[in-house]
Amino acid sequence: MLNIIRFIQNENMKIYKRIGTWVMVGVLILTVVIGGLVTKYMMNVYETEDWQLALQTENQQLTDQIAQLNDMEMGSAAQPLHHQISINEYRITNNVPPVESGTLWGFMMTVPDFTALASVFVIVIGAGIVAGEFSTGTIKLLLIRPVNRFKILLSKYIATLLFAVVLLALLFLSSFAVGRILFGFGGGQLPYLVYNGEEVVERSMITQIMSFYAFNSIDLVMMVTFAFMISTVFRSGSMAIGLSLFLMFTGGQVVQLFNQYDWVKYILFTHTNLSQYNNGTPIVEGMTMSYSIMMLCIYFILFIGISFITFQKRDVVA
Known part of the structure; x- marks a missing residue:
């Protein structure tokens, strides 16, 4: 256990001594600052006192969109619009004004969307933390120590996840x-x-804000684990980064495109957004949160298993 802790500390030192790491931190904070300035000066949606009228107008627009979707025989895509109409009607009936974007909590509700940027940064770290050892030849120095390969790889993976936690905490505190x-x-x-x-x-x-972070972190962890696996198996950081980012930005669109087919239930990206159950609108009708959690666990075990088995069995001479 003591060896693993020392290895994790060593990996953290490697991460934070890089200039690129601090550039990532700076970019993340700058993004939050820019987002705040844009929200304050350009995106105050409900600045007028008559927010009820604004919601009534929005409901009429949503109703028109629903009619268009029904005409196109895309009624299932209109379900979220029905839900938004119900929420707006609830606000009007019970005198619950919207949380304006130009408030502290309204702004903080939008910041979890920036976890996609944090995911990119953590993927870069996770993709290079193993492949970089091979490209520089330092893997030999690690293997001559009296520590088995499992502990070496585990310490690298934990250090990557700790970096993700740091970025998420930074995102929350800066917002x-x-x-x-x-x-x-x-x-x-x-x-x-x-x-x-x-x-x-x-x-x-x-x-709700904390749940946004929790739900968005699922996609982060799964894609970082995937990048870590590709980096370990193919010893290529660029391949790990490229594949992971491609899948992260296209996986959801593929699921939405083919969500009418039953086989979509077995694709990873159908399950990474657990907020679909929080909002009552699962991507595939009939899916449950327990099923999605089970699929996520299967993919996670698969990615981790391939990483550790490959690292321990394959010849790692640089």
Whole structure:
């Protein structure tokens, strides 16, 4: 156990001594700052006091879109629009104004979308943490130590995940700081509304923000694990980065394109967005959260298993 801790510390030192790592951190913080400035000065959707009228107008637009989708025999794609109409009607009936984008909590609800950028950075680290040892020849120095290959690879994987945790924490804290400076401390008393499949329910704002981070982290962990596997198997950081980013940005679109087919239930990207159950609108009708969690576990075990088996069995002479 002590050896693994020392190896994790060593891997962390390698990560944070790189200039590129601090460039990633700077870019992430700068993105949050720019997002805050854009939100404050360009995206105040409900600035007028008559937010009820704005929601009524939005509902009429959504109704028109639903009619168009029905005419195109794409009724299933209209389901989220029906849910949004229900949420808007709930707000009007119960006098629950929307959480404006120009508030601290409204801004913080949008920042979890930036986890895609954090995912890119962690994929770069995960793709190079093994392949880089082979390209520089330092893998030999690791293997002459009295530590088995399993512990070496495990320490690299844990260090990669710890870097992901650092970026997510940085994203949360920087969004809070930027939001507090730009918008003050408002909006937290309002509930977050979701349609759970049967009715509109109210949820705590901070709880919902944390759930956004948790749900978005699933895709991050799976794609980083995939990049780690490709890096370990093929010893190529560029291949790991290229494949991982390609799948991360196209996987969801492929699922949406073919979601009418039953075989889509076995594709990884059908399950990485667990918020589909939180919102009551699963991508494939009839799927459950327990099934998606099971599929995620299967893919995770597959990626990790291939990584560790390959690293331990294959000749690793650089």
